[in-house]
Amino acid sequence: MAHDGVGPRAAMRSGAFLTAGILAVSALAACSADKEKTSKPLAAQDIAAAPRNLVADGGTLRWAIDAVPQTLNTFQSDADAATTRIAGAVLPSMFRLDANGRPQRDPDFLQSAKVVSTEPKQVVVYRLNQQAVWSDGREVGADDFAAQWRALSGKDSAYWTARNAGYDRIEKIERGRNNLEVKVTFGKPYADWRSLFSPLYPKDVTGTPDSFNDGARRNLKVTAGPFALKGVDHKKGDVTLTRSPRWWGRPAKLSEIVLVAVPRDERATALGEGRIDLADVDPEEAGRITLAARDKGATPLQGPSAATGEDGEGGAPESGQRSPLSGIEIRKSLEPAYTQLALNGSHGPLADERVRRAVARALDRTELAGLVLKPLGLPVVPVGSHLALSGQDAYRDGSGSLGRQDTEQAQALLADAGWERGRAVQEQKKAAGPEGGKASGSEAGDGKAPGRDDPQGHSDKHGGQHADDRVGKHIDGELPREHGREGGMPGAYAPKGTAAAGTPAAGAAAAATLVKDGKPLQLRFVLPYGPGSGPLHTVGDRIARMLDKVGIRTEITKVPDNGYFKDHIAAGDYDLALYSWPVTPYPATDARPIYAKPVPGADGSLNIEQNYTRVGTDQVDQLFDQAITTLDDGEERNLLRKADARIWAGAASIPLYQRPQLTAARTTLANVGAFGFQTPVYEDMGFLKKGARPGPAASPTAS
Template sequence: MSHDGVGRSAVLRSVTFLTAGALAVTALAACSSDEKKASTPAAGQDIAPAGRNLVSDGGTLRWAVDDVPGTLNAFQADADAATSRIAGAVLPSMFRLDVNGRPQVNSAYLESAKVVSTEPKQVVVYRLNQQAVWSDGREIGADDFAAQWRALSGKDHKYWTARNAGYDRIQKIERGANNLEVKVTFAKPYADWRSLFSPLYPKDVMGTPGSFNDAARGGLKVTSGPFGIQSVDRDHGTVTLTRNPRWWGRPAKLSEIDLVAVPRDQRAAALADGKLDMAEVDPEEADRITLAARDKGGTPLQGSSPGSKSSGSASPGSKSSGSASPGSKSSGSASPGSKSSGSASPGVESDGSASPGAAGPHNQQTLNGFVLRRSLEPAYTQLALNGGRGPLSDERVRRAVARSLDRAQLAGLVLKPLGLPAVPVGSHLALAGQDAYADGSGAIGNQDTKEAQKLLAEAGWVNGSAKAKAAGSEGDKNSGDAGRTRGAGGTDRRGDSGEDDKPRHLVREPAQQGGPPPGAYAPKGTAAPGGAAAGVLAKNGKPLQLKFVLPSGPGSRSLQTVGDRIARMLDKIGIRTEITKVPDDAFFKDHVASGDYDLALYSWPATAFPATDARPIYAKPVPAADGSLTVEQNYTRVGTDQVDQLFDQAIATLDEGEERDLVRKADSHIWAAAGSIPLYQRPQLTVTRADLANAGAFGFQTPVYEDMGFLKKGGKPSASPSPSH
């Protein structure tokens, strides 16, 4: 969904209240494309842009990745961010994303691609670049398109595919005037046809189930990009990409790219030791690098806000990614690597706090000659509300939770300390800068304590009876060793000064901790807002208490900071929360996927094709043959017929303006259902060598691998585009 995915990838219920009547007519009417002007990205990319004449020929870029990928086939379920990164460098893509996250024709492979007919069938004709060839000398042609369609159509179950979206709507693929003209006829109209054949694999890979399932996992003998794959060394954790001698486009400036598997809490040491030239890092790690440099009398890690011309000491930002993708059609918990019908994978929030000892001797070395590149990642963090059980099965309670949140304050917690625009995300289906983006949050309304309390009262939740209060007190008493009640900012209540307005939420600590989860990050905790808590509400003698599940690993402090602030906001309207910290490797599998939570924080990557890619995330759960519900990737278990219908209409129209309107209307319905509340776009932080050009925090844009390289002596990058606010 984003240019390199989210890394290591991130599956029951019926809806009690439909949202059609809850939506104000004005909220939907405001979604007209005539009234919505094109948005701009909230922050520009930060990649030290430089003309190719300023970049040296040759050199090796050592680029950190989380792991050597388990497969090089991007259409398999265990493909990850490194798989996508490699595919971007060595395989054709018919379309690339620009700085606004919008698909553009990739002229290296395409002369043109357009819809030439809509009646009686939609027909798209691709005219390929006459110079485009595979690394074995064979021209890229219709045979490759046809092989990929057959493999991904879903008709042959011998192919172990992770997704079939779009390919299952194709009726046939034919040659046109010659093998360089590809005629694709669709059985059903498909608005997101530009999402197809990116990447495109050779027929050698797609031609048989055996080659698709196995041969492409460990290597690709035939490629077609500015780089090719020289070696995949899992023992030493490296993938080596070298210039493709048959590349017909602008020659790659770098002679080699080494993707090096380095855990995030070890990247500062690897940078200091001269083992890396570029690495995505966490904010705490960047802090340690900067402080270590200062302590040693060296030059602090330099950086600037994305697009600015100054380069003083920068506040660190971050990016991390992925978590194991659960199966898309499971009615229970799903194991990593299971099949998925969608391309999206949620990411777990993390601030990248290093394990003890991370700031050891290596990190005390001076990192002269490195800079901090900052932008916003094409992904957003949300609060998920599980509508499949308990109080949140009532739409009014979910809407009350949404109305209690000050989303601007939550965005500020994460983004302001990083010098990034702290603008709450206004859409589930697009981010600022993308064509489909429009702020649809008006369908749920802004923060309003009185309105939230009114909704709860309508749902039957009133000031707790003595019985309910006693039950709540007993819950505090029985929490014992499993957890401690905490006050403001997550501090242990035992150390508080005794104020009466402490939030009424519990914190349950895990029995053990796993590795750091991937995702976005937050800074160290800030002062909690003032204001007394409301009395705990109750219904039928039971207090209104929600289980708030968070991962517990060393990189989870941001989630705890944001989660604690959310708990305080809920406390003000009378909702009690029990923050439950669980091992990171169990967060999705045992809690989010299985539905064992009420509230959770995780993130989704943005997509240029929301009608296709976002539908599994918001589709209404449907009954399965065994009586369970199929939820696809809708972990909130909240969905409506209206949303499904709008997605169906959006994917079937070939009018781009109409598609945007339908996507925006779908987003308004999703807001009104209050199954998930977008909070903020995730920060993206990359440390690079100061002389590395055309690389860093890419934002939306697909990396241009052939332009990356090291500046010539005396060469200076031009100013990056200024961030938009």
């Protein structure tokens, strides 16, 4: 749980601004009265879907992961994405996500599940598939549900759990007519009950603190899925899953899946050498792979990253040469995650809501999204919600006026907050003369473009002097280890986008520096430095120039990526920052800690949960509390949309764009790639039979 010192309170608002704020909130909330419209995902999944009868029986899929997981228990604090991937292949899940990011009953495990009573208490009855058995032959049943509830309820501190949301609302679990009927009674109503028991561990794991804490870290002796765990080899850096002989569903096409630890900047090489068959890649790596594919007529990615490598060199292989990457293609979609600009409201100018709103109104979010998505051929649509993405039930664009660029409104908000043109700055400009002033957003006289300075922890000031070196730490491209659910538990990770765009010519228009109480309006903008972070610098630099136009100066500080999140975001050592949040179908549960109002602790610290902007309101908390307790799906959606409108009004988090998802895959692989929202179907993955081709609209069928 994160803590921070209590920051200064925001300045008193003028009557005129309060009126404007109320009108803005009303306008944002009014959209909830519009006629219900079902949104669609902005980009479809790209998995080379093929019927099962075109997929060969057997073969080994070598799939890249960031690292061999430290634990196989998704409910522990150091669980990671690889932990989740393994659990999805070897353990039961009562509900899985479809292509729209909506939970659907998994018939291999669950015959039915429904709320059978709401008064006096909520009761859910699960009826399990009678064929569902663990790998030791025991049926999956009520005793497994009960053991997992006891482990995750939070009542027994001997269990080292990272999360217990939902399980802490259960009052009791009983066997129904038999062990395949599970009756769950909630002490408090819980709207997101479908999120529970996915994954479900055997009672062998959850039955005792020792087996939960230590037993499931390196091995899962008992499983129930299309694959079983064969072994984890930390020395070799791989995890082997093998086709389960106990699986009762459609048999897995692959004989084995080997998860191989490969750093992201080495994956193109590993693919070319045949060491892996499938890997999530960054745009720079995707560009190299696409160039190789051109030799056989494949459609390349668009944009400069497809034409050159990271160092500006590249090109198709010479005539007569066949690239080792020519059998690899890029499958692309959008992740169930979005990148945001975070504004730290605990201190300084951003403690004033008017200044935060001015930052929001200064941004052209469509332009920022285009920097990342357009070169990849993905839809350029800014994200309109903090709590859901297009295609999900709760999604509705709640950005209202704050989501649109308006320079005049931004400047008016700053003036209302007491920021005025600085006399000293104006006199300095006059003394410099028309030829002596330096370009907005660049270093005076050094010829550097903003964001292109020494990467080892140096800073650039947009509209200011060179800052002292600042060396920090950063996390890039991975979820915090306490979050392991497939589809993305809440967590912060720096986004990856496209190669850096060019810097505008010197002399770009900028407003005069603003001053209040003798101090200039300048914000420290912290960005990560490391492999794949170039796109963040591109987006950050463009944001800085947009802010420059309304008189807000920024000091861009680049810090090493191995501590960016812990040492800067979580610690509150920033004014502006870029990082991403995954979204789930359960925002009432998963998003609440991100926007909860910070609460002072008994020791004087501030309990911020996961609210790293340190901005929250009682009203938002109340809307989340109401949403989590209603069992009416329509009412829950409306409450969440109202909460989102008020989060927008607070202007501490500005959603920018949905993150791109790029997966490099052998052209012979089917039913695997950029999954988008959908939970992978492991039993359908495999290599195409000789001569078979996946159809663009094909979908797996039983065979």
